[in-house]
Amino acid sequence: MQDRSLDRQPLLQPRPEGTDDSTLPPTPEATPTKRRILLAGLKLFAERGYHATSIRDIAAGAGVQSASLYSHFASKEAILAELVLIGHDEHHRDLLSALLGSGVEPRQQLVALVGAHVRGHCRYPTLAVVANHEMAQLSEEALAPAAAIRRHSEAILLELLTRGEQQGAFRLVQLDATRVAIATMGSSVATWYPTYRDLFTPDQLADAYATLALRMVGADEAVS
Amino acid sequence: MQDRSLDRQPLLQPRPEGTDDSTLPPTPEATPTKRRILLAGLKLFAERGYHATSIRDIAAGAGVQSASLYSHFASKEAILAELVLIGHDEHHRDLLSALLGSGVEPRQQLVALVGAHVRGHCRYPTLAVVANHEMAQLSEEALAPAAAIRRHSEAILLELLTRGEQQGAFRLVQLDATRVAIATMGSSVATWYPTYRDLFTPDQLADAYATLALRMVGADEAVS
DNA sequence: GTCTATACTATGATAGAC
DNA sequence: GTCTATCATAGTATAGAC
Numbered sequence: 001m002q003d004r005s006l007d008r009q010p011l012l013q014p015r016p017e018g019t020d021d022s023t024l025p026p027t028p029e030a031t032p033t034k035r036r037i038l039l040a041g042l043k044l045f046a047e048r049g050y051h052a053t054s055i056r057d058i059a060a061g062a063g064v065q066s067a068s069l070y071s072h073f074a075s076k077e078a079i080l081a082e083l084v085l086i087g088h089d090e091h092h093r094d095l096l097s098a099l100l101g102s103g104v105e106p107r108q109q110l111v112a113l114v115g116a117h118v119r120g121h122c123r124y125p126t127l128a129v130v131a132n133h134e135m136a137q138l139s140e141e142a143l144a145p146a147a148a149i150r151r152h153s154e155a156i157l158l159e160l161l162t163r164g165e166q167q168g169a170f171r172l173v174q175l176d177a178t179r180v181a182i183a184t185m186g187s188s189v190a191t192w193y194p195t196y197r198d199l200f201t202p203d204q205l206a207d208a209y210a211t212l213a214l215r216m217v218g219a220d221e222a223v224s
Numbered sequence: 225m226q227d228r229s230l231d232r233q234p235l236l237q238p239r240p241e242g243t244d245d246s247t248l249p250p251t252p253e254a255t256p257t258k259r260r261i262l263l264a265g266l267k268l269f270a271e272r273g274y275h276a277t278s279i280r281d282i283a284a285g286a287g288v289q290s291a292s293l294y295s296h297f298a299s300k301e302a303i304l305a306e307l308v309l310i311g312h313d314e315h316h317r318d319l320l321s322a323l324l325g326s327g328v329e330p331r332q333q334l335v336a337l338v339g340a341h342v343r344g345h346c347r348y349p350t351l352a353v354v355a356n357h358e359m360a361q362l363s364e365e366a367l368a369p370a371a372a373i374r375r376h377s378e379a380i381l382l383e384l385l386t387r388g389e390q391q392g393a394f395r396l397v398q399l400d401a402t403r404v405a406i407a408t409m410g411s412s413v414a415t416w417y418p419t420y421r422d423l424f425t426p427d428q429l430a431d432a433y434a435t436l437a438l439r440m441v442g443a444d445e446a447v448s
Numbered sequence: 449g450t451c452t453a454t455a456c457t458a459t460g461a462t463a464g465a466c
Numbered sequence: 467g468t469c470t471a472t473c474a475t476a477g478t479a480t481a482g483a484c
Contacts, residue, residue, distance in 0.1 A: 033449080049361065051275035055478060064450070067480080071449050076478070133357065137273065173439075176423050177432035184412035185405040192404060199400050208401035215397075215439045257467080279460060288468070291462080295467050300460065 019043055019061055023126045024083075025090045034072045036062040038086075041079045046126045050080055050137040080134055081142040087124070087131025088146040092153045094120040099156065106164030107219045113160060114186060114213040115206040121189040122202035128190035157183060164217065171218030182213050243267055243285055247350045248307075249314045258296045260286040262310075265303045270350045274304055274361040304358055305366040311348070311355025312370040316377050318344040323380065330388030331443050337384060338410060338437040339430040345413040346426035352414035381407060388441065395442030406437050 019039040027035055040061025044053040055076050059066040073079045098116030102109045121128045135143060157179055164170035172178050186209060193205070200208070243263040251259055264285025268277040279300050283290040297303045322340030326333045345352045359367060381403050388394035396402050410433060417429070424432070 049273060049275055051273055052361065054476075056476090065452080066478085067452080068450050070479070137276065173435045174432045176420070177429060178436065180412070180416060180420075181409040181433065181436055184416070185409040188404070188408035188412060192408070196400070196404075205401060208398045209405065211397045212402065212405055212440050215442065216436050218439065278458075280458090289470080290460085291470080292468050294461070 023124065025086065025124065025127075027086065031072075033062070033064065033068075037064070037069060037072055037079065038083060042083055042126055042130055045080060045083065045134050046129045050076075050134045077138060077142055080130070081138055081146075083127065084131045084135050084138060084143070085146045085149075087127040088149040088153070090124065090127070091117075091120050091131070092149045095153055095156055099160075106160060106167060106169040107214065109160055110164065110213055110217065110219070111210040113157060114182065114210045117183075117186040118189055118206040118209045119202045121186060122193050122205060125190040125194050128187065132187060132190070154179075154183070161217065164219070169219055173216075173218070178216055182216060185209065185212075247348065249310065249348065249351075251310065255296070257286070257288065257292075261288070261293060261296055261303065262307060266307055266350055266354055269304060269307065269358050270353045274300075274358045301362060301366055304354070305362055305370075307351065308355045308359050308362060308367070308370045309373075311351040312373040312377070314348065314351070315341075315344050315355070316373045319377055319380055323384075330384060330391060330393040331438065333384055334388065334394075334437055334441065334443070335434040337381060338406065338434045341407075341410040342413055342430040342433045343426045345410060346417050346429060349414040349418050352411065356411060356414070378403075378407070385441065388443070393443055397440075397442070402440055406440060409433065409436075 019036065020043075021035075021039060024035070024039055024042055027038065030038065037058060041053070041058045044057050044061060055069060056066045058076075058079065059069055062069075069076075069079070073082070094116045095113060098112040099109060102112030131146070135146065138146075158175075161170060161172060161175055161179055165172050165175070189205065189209075193200075243260065244267075245259075245263060248259070248263055248266055251262065254262065261282060264282045265277070268281050268285060279293060280290045282300075282303065283293055286293075293300075293303070297306070318340045319337060322336040323333060326336035355370070359370065362370075382399075385394060385396060385399060385403055389396050389399070413429065413433075417424075417426075
């Protein structure tokens, strides 16, 4: 005996709660229903994981019947693939715009890059969790567009650290270890920040992590 | 039409390959079959996730029929719960024994602690991935024993950083941010190290991360 | 584009012989 | 403790009316 009340609710009801529109960046291409599906999928994939979430769960969260999902997405995997792509795209834009606004000094650039990395993971933690953790559930083809963006994002930090060391601004312990350490401590913010919101504002945490990163690369601590 | 050949193979066949015994610490309590089930579950949960792995997949990996699993575990969740507990227990033991062998100086203690954290994640990356990522799929009751250990492990680094700052050995940017950053950059090793094995030995990576941690806490860089 | 209804497969778990 | 066989349910996806 299974409760299917969410599937049976009358039409024109208020939408089920819990799909906070602010958890996903703007999606101008998407119709309102498609966006509600993405929001519901985002919430459920993050909370339970991709395979623990059924197409009926997503439909209930979006306030439609499960069959209606297939007017907007070819499959359940396509919903995840779109979320993973949005997450990687948003993140990459954040990094680039931070770099572009940060001057030529490696130290300033590192502060800007780490700050954007952290702020992005504070702003869209649910999306980052899905993009990073549930990514593994996608087939190679479905993942490809996001994977390409990911490689670009990783290259940015690698280039910055390499240049900084060449210019004498950084004294690295070891390039690869430093790069991965800075990247992963920032990405992990998405996992823990929502439960520690009271401890820091996103800006405070971004500043703290930027200072930690400066120390890690052996740069002077003073930030403009 | 579904291929079930793995379920139909004759008895006394060689076990299906791919369950590397070294991926799991010793389990003296477990019978050989129980251990093979744990190994198969570990591999599959790490590769595909808990919900994407069926009881039949695990049985095939362990070289038994699916019904036989229930002579060793009460449920699929119980298999995951035991793996998550083993992972947390092993990790906690590593941290404690590192601390006990590291003298009284906060700097030495931090080097030992971060080194053990990293080495453990290099040694048992699959177990760490399951313990940290699939943990979320367990009910509160099933998770409780591991969660208790986890709180102890987290407290160790918190205490060390607090003491180090009080004694003037560390100059922290911010206690909580530093603690979480050091912890998460180390835990993430489990995710990426297996694909970057050629770049570092576990000891090299442990040394690099220990030095990074010393920089992060504002301690002198010289390590004995 | 949304609905109701349903096809088909896979799932976790149990029964009972050996 | 392991097997074969099976139950009951949940899963993704499709068909066809409106």
